[in-house]
Amino acid sequence: MRKGLLPLAVLTALVPAAVSAQEQATATGATNLDRIQVTGSRIRGVEIENAQPILTVSREQISRSGQATVADLLQNISSAGSPSISRADALASGENVGGYYIDIRNLGATRTLVLINGVRLGATTGGFQDLSQIPVSAIERIDILKDGASALYGSDAIAAVVNVITRSRFDGAEASVQYGQFSDGDGGETIYSGSFGTSNERGGITISAEFMEADPILAGNRFFSAFGNAGPDYPGSGFSPVSQNGSWFDEATETWLTLRPGGNPANRADYVPHTAAFNANANQQMFVQTGLERKSVFSNINYDLTDRISFNSDILYNKRSTDQQIAGYPYQSLAFDTPLSGDSVFNPVGEDIEFRRRLWEVPRTTRSELTTFRVVAGLSGYFDVNERPWDWNVSYANNRNEVTKTGHGDASLLATAPALGPSFIDGSGVARCGTVASPIAGCIPWNPLLPFGVSGPGSLGNAEVQDFLFPTYTDTGETSSKIYSANLSGGLFELPAGDFGFAFGLERREETGRFVPDAFNQSGNSTGLPATTTQGGYEVDEAYLELNIPLLADVAFAQELTLNLASRYSDYSNFGDTTNSKASFIWRPIDSVAVRATWAQGFRAPSIDNLYGGIGGSFESYTDPCSVGVPGSVAGNAACTSAGVSPTYVQLGQGLVPCTSWPCQTPDQFLSGSNPDLGPEASISRTAGIVWSPGFAEGLTLSLDWYNYKLSNYIIQDSVNRILRDCYVLGDASRCAGITRAADGHISGMFFGLTNLGELETEGWDFGARYRMADTAFGGFTFDWQTSYLAKYDTLTQNSAGENIFVGGAGDPGYFRIKSTLSTNWEINEDWNATWNMRYYSGINDGCVANRPCSEPDRFQNGETAPRNRLGSNTFHNLQVSYNAPWDATVSLGVDNVFDREAAILFNGGNVSTAFPYYPEFDIGRFMYMRYTQRF
Incomplete structure (x- = not known):
């Protein structure tokens, strides 16, 4: 019919x-x-x-x-x-x-x-x-x-x-x-x-x-979430190494380095090993309700x-x-192939470097x-x-x-790539994207190594940097x-x-x-x-x-x-x-x-x-059976080795840091569909x-x-x-x-x-x-x-x-x-x-x-x-x-x-x-x- x-x-x-x-x-x-x-x-x-x-x-x-x-x-x-x-x-x-x-x-x-x-x-x-x-x-x-x-x-x-x-x-x-x-x-x-x-x-x-x-209600206002997802009895252990302090990987020492408080971001000697003290408590910006x-x-x-x-x-x-509202995005340059260019005016060593920086200044919000x-x-x-x-x-x-x-709060990759690329100082003393011969109009260079609260050229705290990196999505x-x-x-x-x-x-x-x-x-x-x-x-x-x-x-x-x-x-x-x-x-x-x-x-x-x-994409928490130290581990078996996994591999989590507890959240987006x-x-x-x-x-x-x-x-x-x-x-x-x-x-x-x-x-x-x-x-x-x-x-x-x-x-x-x-x-x-x-x-x-x-x-x-x-x-x-x-x-x-x-x-x-x-x-x-x- x-x-x-x-x-x-x-x-x-x-x-x-x-x-x-x-x-x-x-x-x-x-009737x-x-x-x-x-x-x-x-x-x-x-x-x-x-x-x-x-x-x-x-x-x-x-x-x-x-x-x-x-x-x-x-x-x-x-x-x-x-x-x-x-x-x-x-x-x-x-x-x-x-x-x-x-x-x-x-x-x-x-x-x-x-x-x-x-x-x-x-x-x-x-x-x-x-x-x-x-x-x-x-x-x-x-x-x-x-x-x-x-x-x-x-x-x-x-x-x-x-x-x-x-x-x-x-x-x-x-x-x-x-x-x-x-x-x-x-x-x-x-x-x-x-x-x-x-x-x-x-x-x-x-x-x-x-x-x-x-x-x-902010998660930081409740006892169970104020200290991160580990709870009040384990403060700090639930914090993330991808923090608002920023860090970069020094291949010479195979160490993640962070700018020391009061340090000069242009001076390599002012960067110190990134320890747990620099980690982020993401729940400080998270809504619990x-x-x-x-x-x-x-x-x-x-x-x-x-x-x-x-x-x-x-x-x-x-x-x-x-x-x-959730915490600013945990940006990891390796995930997007956007290293801080060796030709960036903000690079302290003059060669491409891998970095990670939580975009703390701009929490992710959705209405x-x-x-x-x-x-x-x-x-x-x-x-x-x-x-x-x-x-x-x-x-x-x-x-x-x-x-x-x-x-709002997710960065545009079309903006981060040039903002992290080559840059120069113009005649007015202002940092510009590109080169003197080929400047990039409308681009604002970004310094991801400046910690939250530290002002300076390229700081994520600058309104013009935020406007360039963070569009509004609908x-x-x-x-x-x-x-x-x-x-x-x-x-x-x-x-x-x-x-x-x-x-x-x-x-x-x-x-x-x-x-x-x-x-x-x-x-x-x-x-x-x-x-x-x-x-x-x-x-x-x-x-x-x-x-x-x-x-x-x-x-x-x-x-x-x-x-x-x-x-x-x-x-x-x-x-x-x-x-x-x-x-x-x-x-x-x-x-x-x-x-x-x-x-x-x-x-x-x-x-x-x-x-x-x-x-759709998501950051899943899971247990990799090819990792040593996990419940039910089969590390070293034929299926794992044929996939190229070392028998001594330890599962890597956020920031590519070895996991210490499971399930552990992936540093990369996984996809799912209908x-x-x-x-x-x-x-x-x-x-x-x-x-x-x-x-x-x-x-x-x-x-x-x-x-x-x-x-x-x-x-x-x-x-x-x-x-x-x-x-x-x-x-x-x-x-x-x-x-x-x-x-x-x-x-x-x-x-x-x-x-x-x-x-x-x-x-x-x-x-x-x-x-x-x-x-x-x-x-x-x-x-x-x-x-x-x-x-x-x-x-x-x-x-x-x-x-x-x-x-x-x-x-x-x-x-x-x-x-x-x-x-x-x-x-x-x-x-x-x-x-x-x-x-x-x-x-x-x-x-x-x-x-x-x-x-x-x-x-x-x-x-x-x-x-x-x-x-x-x-x-x-x-x-x-x-x-x-x-x-x-x-x-x-x-x-x-x-x-x-x-x-x-x-x-x-x-x-x-x-x-x-x-x-x-x-x-x-x-x-x-x-x-x-x-x-x-």
Whole structure:
């Protein structure tokens, strides 16, 4: 069916019937159009409470959290994994930076589907859906279906579905202002929000707006990062030899030399050996938390055209600006073949010299601006068939993201080459590029041997030198998602236990995306990471069918037994078709007990970036198995020697300095890219659980759920370590093709891309306990305890014998065995309320690093050495107290991380840019805030 004809055809078929039903309703009396559709089923009106593992976060819970975004709130639920992109990662690049993404079950943010009022949220070319776009003031509740649901919702619904339900037909107005900051005196956060709505018996309009601004935090202002990535107990050992002091290599003595304090840069004798005292602490210029500004407006328009037909529309505008900063670029002349010319007026020895200099005077900054426009419009209604109401709806959604990234601080190689080349002093005593006979117009010579803070000709502190060397770079991008859908649901006939319900729907989705890096980055003519254009798109046509079959009701040992079946057929323009199904049941042997189980097939289509992404560059940290002194070293074996690596080679890191700990960061950029031949990922998920509401404790509900996910054809980024292991340890010569080594043996280049090689299995348990005590003389108490236990998180790999094995990740950084939250709310009276939240994270196993603590140095896994260092558990406490004032206002005071908990240093892992264990989940200090809300 051609684009645009699907919704028109369904509307043509349904509207006459609906009008006819409306005429009948006019004679018999109007019928209420407020029919509720829940997350986890497409059948309107079906009773799904306790039928599936759904966690609901109410508007009241949101207001008591003090969180700035939806993602901040959801990140604290026990089933949430560690996000791969967050404000803690100042080194992150690309169009996804600045967004907030939720990852359920640690299966990745792109495997959790996000909906707004049941309709997909637009995604980046990488498939990431930004939850921060939605103003918190617009939200009525959030449903999290912790189960695979591709049969109902299509691609990406592998791990879970997050459905944000917004407010509608709100009548009145309210405004709120919140300000907070860390007790360290930084990280200020300001939020202004407001909602306005008007409604009558036929419809209404609700508008919510929000402005949020969060200041960045420097890594130097936190204990765990102030002394470099080695942590406070090892000051200096995490510093870089490529420093702001500059140094050059003296071939005569084979020594790196640096200008002594107060020395003459033209005098060779004033240069002394470069020792650790001259090294750079890059974290002095690094953000440990990026800056953020967000402006968003969301409106809902709802109107009953007739007694049985309604019009509904959601409109979203969001503009997000994110500020990143990292230390000045560690320039190494050997990497770019730009030595300081022997004919440069700044050369102290008169011959070409190799140098290294961190461009400290100009930190690398990036401002990422994302603008989102989203419009959803549709008609819905119902008509009667055999005295049973059938619901229908047709809708169109258009979501467009436009991104602009502005960067500064990476040097132009087109400028550094002449600036470091021959130069001369003109008649005015000014240094000029080129020669007297052939000057280079517009060029400013640069002296990289002048340390930071030392003035003089060619100093990087000079504005004219900076203007010449550092242009401004601009990346642009745009993604578009168009969705046409039509749905029909109702009761087909009556069974002894109730109506045989069904839902049927058709959907067409068109995804396009483009991300264009700056021309300098595309050509590789800057010190920035090289990247090329991502551009592509695809279409998918889908149909689904859901059946809800009540088998038993109100009989002995079966107050209810209902079976739910669903299947979805998807036809993609790029890789073909796929069918995914789901089956679930709920059994209530008695009124107080519900037993539930699901089996679901899932899939994730490769994203535009996966298929049509450009080539990108990065400085990877890895362990070279051809190096002596590393875990699992095979130095001197046939594969290593045939690659020209000496049996005594020691891996070289930044500045071509021998590594002393591993993984060690490469001094050269490695390249990675997409794969147009990728296929979809597939999954099988299973859940089983029980819900008990004991009669002897009114208000108490207990739940226990088991889950298991198995993913195949998993799209993974082929890692540097995996390639090196296959090539040199396992002897697979085909894996060596993308590895380039320099004459000294170090890896000077590598390409690694995407592949469908991955397999993953995860398994665990969720426990929930909610208790609403009867009111006492001291007020009312509500307790909500949610705990997740990760029993298994296994990924497929190979051992040294080439055998396929699953390597366990449960308990490693980011994969906590136990995550638990306990919320205690105390309603003292109608005026006062206090909420105490606790978040518990079990201990983790950090990989051991040389010269650092290692609690289990002799540990083996799958027959290989796998030393680890055990880090203890952490608990964070949050408190909020609020007062409802007589003038219809609420004043709230809150403290996050009340006891200023500081977690142990993580040396060998983490989704952050500093040596701290997983800030996306852990607090980096005590945060205090105040919020005032006024209702009108």
